[in-house]
Amino acid sequence: MNFWQRTLINVLVFLATAGFFPNYFHVSSVWVAFIAAVVLGLLNMFVKPLLVVLSLPITVMTLGVFYLFINGFMLEMTSFLVGSSFEFSSFGSALLVAIILSVVNLIITNYATQNRI
Incomplete structure (x- = not known):
């Protein structure tokens, strides 16, 4: 998968995770997620x-x-660089989002390699 495909998947995962866990993770808009x-x-x-x-x-x-x-720390660094419109309530919530992001990327990457997308 190339950079932009993975970026779009991450945007969708960020928005879905922020919708499912609004107390732990905040994304203010689609553009901020992008x-x-x-x-x-x-x-x-x-x-x-x-x-x-x-x-x-x-x-x-x-x-x-x-x-x-390390993945949770990378998300915390992203939160620091993006600002207050993309933030986690704690490192535990960043770790939860990192786990969800890893699982979704693993599933989609396996699907893409099997079907040659």
């Missing part, structure tokens, strides 16, 4: 590889569970 998805994509391209390499020992010791915390 900006947040672009920022998250750029952070995942440039910052996340460095974090993954630096945290490799603890990720191995926790059998990969720490990788979810």
Whole structure:
């Protein structure tokens, strides 16, 4: 999947998650969700590889569970860069959204590779 397809999927997941969990996660508009998805994509391209390499020992010791915390931290960084119109109530809510985002991206990526979209 290319960058823009993944960005559109992230926008939909952000909007759906904000609708399902309004007390934990706030997105003020579709455009803010789009900006947040672009920022998250750029952070995942440039910052996340460095974090993954630096945290490799603890990720191995926790059998990969720490990788979810890296994803939650990436969402918190996105929230910080986008501003108050895209925010989480706590790190736990960012972790919940990271898990949902990971599962949805996994399912859609598997579907896309099987059907050659």
